[in-house]
Amino acid sequence: MNRPIVFFTCFYITGVLFGEFTRFKATTAMVLAAFCLLIVMAGHILNWRGNRRAVLVLFLLLGLVLSRLGMEESKTPLVQFAGQRIILVGQVSSGPDVRADQVIYQFKAHEVVRGEERHPVSGAVRLQVKECNRVFSYGDILEVSGLLIRPATPGNPGAFNYRTYLEREGIHVILLARGEDSLVKTGAGGINPLISTALAAKQKLAAAATHSLTPAQAAVLNGIVFGSQGLIDQETRQAFSETGIVHILSVSGLHVGLVLGGLMGFLGLFRAPPACTAPLVTPVLLFYALMTGLNPAVLRATFMALLFVWAHHLGRDRDWPTTLALAALIILIWKPLQIYNPGFQLSFTATWGILYLGPLLAAGLARLLKGLSESAVRVAAPGPRGDSVPQRGISENFVRVAALALAVPLAAQLATVPLVAWYYNLFSPVSIPANLLAAPLVGLILLLGILAAILGLFWLPLAGLLNASTGVVLDLFLALVALLQELPGAVIYLATPPVLLAAVWYGGLFLVAGICSGVWSPAVLRRFKNWTAVGAALGVVLLLIWWPWSGGGQKLIVHFIDVGQGDCSLVQTPGGRNMLIDTGGWREEFLSGTGAGSQVVAPYLRRIGVRRLDVLVLTHPHEDHAGGAAYLVKNFPVILALVPPAALPDGSGEAPGGETAEEIPAAFTALMKNMEANGIPVEAAGAGDSLALDSMIDLRILSPGEMHASEASLNNISLVLKLTYKDRAFLFTGDVELEAQRKLLERGEELEADVLKMPHHGSRTLLPELVQQVQPEIAVIQVGAHNTFGHPAPSTLELLEHSGAAVYRNDLDGAVIIETDGYGLQVRTGAGAY
Structure with missing residues (x-):
């Protein structure tokens, strides 16, 4: 069996996954593993030829046992x-x-x-x-x-x-x-004295950055050196994520490699005997791993570095598949459930890409660069007799280095594209240049940061002098990241891809790599006599995968998104338009820009492939309905924004749409002005208005109408929208209370709808006549779990029960997603997905 550790690891991982999805009892798995161990021992004594297969089964059962033990022992x-x-x-x-x-x-x-x-x-x-x-x-x-x-x-x-x-x-x-x-x-x-010492050392070393750099610089430096991301602001993390270099902010293979390189250079400077290298490097790398928190990327990089160092020290052959598999096996025996950790998956997949695809890409890029170089110098300079004097091309060493520098980030990106799309819904075309430009700067920042931290142990002012240079390099680095983030097409947000598409992607990588590396011999390739048929079959498979990923067809889809205690509804029309009615909002989100918009709504939109908002409706200025807009309008193209007349500021900041019993929040007014300053048209809408959202959709505004100032609370100025598609209608009522509901009842049959978004989170301020007039089949209550307002009110729930409407609630059902072809209604819930 070639590379047995690779096979052992694969079977062990299969056992871990088996334990998650079969719910075996740990005791049952232990009995099976003990029985298999006896078979393996007997096979070894009897020199049984099939014993290796039994060993593979033993590793599978070992994975099953340890995963079940990990799940059962953690219960408290x-x-x-x-x-x-x-x-x-x-x-x-x-x-x-x-x-x-x-x-x-x-x-x-x-x-x-x-x-x-x-x-x-x-x-x-x-x-x-x-x-x-x-x-x-x-x-x-x-x-x-x-x-x-x-x-x-x-x-x-x-x-x-x-x-x-x-x-x-x-x-x-x-x-x-x-x-x-x-x-x-x-x-x-x-x-544990080792952990205690490592964490104490980390705290003292990090103090040098805290005392000598600005808070923003110190946060990024400590993220690069120690993986501490807690104080890095959201905008910086987003910039690193969108440029494909977020791994720099958490200690990974790059950091361990730079530390190892620094140690080797330091030992070489003092001419340390080669026999001392491995024993001296090992404790330093392990201590650094302890300081940085033992995350999967650090463990993988540390184990692989030590295995390579010790293989060289002992004169053993170095085989990267065995080393990578052994590193994974060690981590997963210690913590089997790390297999589900995105960091673990991305770290090992990126490393596989670099080591497996990297050499092939480097060879191909080297040939390409060499060919370009030779083509450039064929235009020869004229000699003294009119003949041509050939010019020297780029040196082969430079070509090899340039090809390798390009191949490493390209290989890592090719290997991780499906995982990044699955977990983060993005693809970064600027990732390769960003990594190429970042690597030398990060190396310099890491060197300066570690030296300053060590100097800070003895005298902080001396560390401050060195960190003056560190701060300059950090500012240059952050400016470069911001510049790359602003490039057109720097980031592409993708809908969550189907698992089958990832399988096709990795299958294609293996196929292409096998052909390019010669693993697939000509005899094997000759079996595929009709490449056109193979290509056509592959195209059909991709089409079948892509079709359900690309959209909903001729259906109207309404998503009542779970944003906690707030409202947010997304309307996707048959014609492909997207209208967001309210954005949710958490406390202080108008000012911070962080909350429901950034953490719930934006990820939801990206997961389902929404890249722009054709219409953004903010029914009224309360933060639980409009707070998320502070983030969304910065990160999504918005074609048109609609607000009630009283909420639209004029040049003086006054509300010309009419007086209200409550003051419009200043933060909401600032948001409106910011939207207009950034080219987003903000228009007032009221009773009697309509909107041509889609040729197949009828969208009318039913409220607010004329109202006495004493009745015009911010809730009562809510926009009320009725959306009709063929035989089906949806009524969105914002937070309208009794006064506005009475005005709505004057519209009679115009209120009838199949789906009613209940006003004001199902509060007790509800007229029974409104429900009677609407006659909904489905009532949706957008409400947060364990809210302090007592929503929804028992009286409202009792009223809906008597009406015969099916009631869905965000706090119990999660998101409520209703699809219609204009005739039937199909309901899915977020809670039903888990």
Whole structure:
């Protein structure tokens, strides 16, 4: 068996996946593994020729056993206290993750205190602390009072499943604490001295950047050197993500390679004996991995670096497939469920691409560059007799280096395209030039940052002098990233691709690489006599995959997106137009630009392939309906925005559309002005207006109409829209309350609709006559779970039950997606996707 470790790893991974999807009991799997082990031992003693197959089965069962043990051992009795305020005693089991608005700890629970009773417990807890200036350290024993909750499951299909992610990390509950008084340190101890030393060293080394650079520079530098991303602002993270170099902000193979290269150069400078290289490099790399948090990319790079170093030290052959497989096997035996971690998948896939595709691409690019060079010099300079004197082309060394420099990022991108599209819904055409330009700058930043950090251990002013240069390079680097991000076509957002498309992509890579490398011999290739038929078959397969990915056909699709306590509805017309009615919004989102818009709505739109908004409707100026627009209008082309007349500011900032009983929020007015300044037409709409959104769609505005100032609260000026497609109609009612509902009832039969978006999150301010007049088949309540307003009101739910309408709620059902061909109605929910 060639490369047995590769086969062992593949079978082990199969066992881990098998354990996830079959729900085997760990005890059953252990019995099967023990039985298989006996067979392997007997086969070894008897020199059984088929014993290698039994070993493969043993690794499969080992993966099954360890994955089931990992799932079952992480369960904690703390789940029974979820939803309660408790006092939890435990120990900080990780370094603090300091963020702008909170500090996050991994916390090992010891006991729950309830009055005079103490209940011993065990298990890992994610501790999130807000409004507390004190940062605790690894090993501190704390008594924490707060609200214990279970991580939320996603309400929208395709959204990141935070609960599953944490459960795979062994965490089933989150403790939310607020304020200095909620945490009391009662002791310390019982810790791993190596981890404690590494984290203490990281804290001291990071202090040099904190004390000598601006906060923004220090955040990026500590991200590059130590992988600490908590204080990096959203705009910077987005710029790195969209240019394809986000891996630079978390320690990965590039960083480990640069550290290893620096160590080798340092040892070479002092002429250290070759026999000392591996023993000296090993503890430094392991210590660096401990400082940076042992994420999958760091572990992979560290193990591979050490395996290569020790193979050279021992005079053994270095085989990259075996090394890569062994690194994966070590990590997955330690933490089997890391196989589901996007960082693990991207790290190993990118490395596979670089090592497998890289040499082939480098050879091809070298031939291309050499050919271009030779073509350029064929135009010879005239000699003294009129003949031609050949000019020298580019040196072969330069061609090889240039080809390799281009091949590495290209190979990594080709290998990770499906995964990046699946997890992040983007493709970055500027990734290759960005990585080429970033690599030398990152190397210089890493060198200067580490030297300054070491100097800072002895004298901070000296570190400050060196970091003056670091700051200049950082500013240059960030300016370069911003420039690349602004290039036309720098990022392309994609709908989430089907799994089959990824399979076709990787199959194509193997096929092309096999042909180019000669693995597929001419005899094999001759079997494909009719390449036209093969190409046509492949085209049909791709068409079948692409067709369901490309759109919804002649259907109207309305998405009532789960944004928590707020409203957001997306209308996709049969003609391919997109209208977003409200954007959701969380507290302070108008000002911060971070919240429902950036974390929920934008990812949702990108997952389903929406790249622009033909119409953005903001029904009224409350933040839970319009706050997300602050992010969306910056990141999506918006063709037209509609607001109620009273919310549209004129040049003086006054609302000419009429007086209201409430003042228009200044942040909303600023948002409107910003939209107009950026070329987005903002128009007022009111009762009697209509909009030509799509030739097959009838869209009418039913409210607001004329209203007395005392009745014109911000809720009552909500835009009310009726959308009709053939025989089916949808009524969107914003947050209209009793006064506006009475005005609507004057329209009589015009209100009738099959789907009613309930006004004001299903509050008690509802006229029964409105539901009676609309006569909906389906009522949708956009409401957040555990909201403090008591929405939806029991009286509203009782009214809907008596009306016979089917009720869907975001807090219970997640997103509600209704499709119609103009005749039937088909309903899907986000909760049904999990």
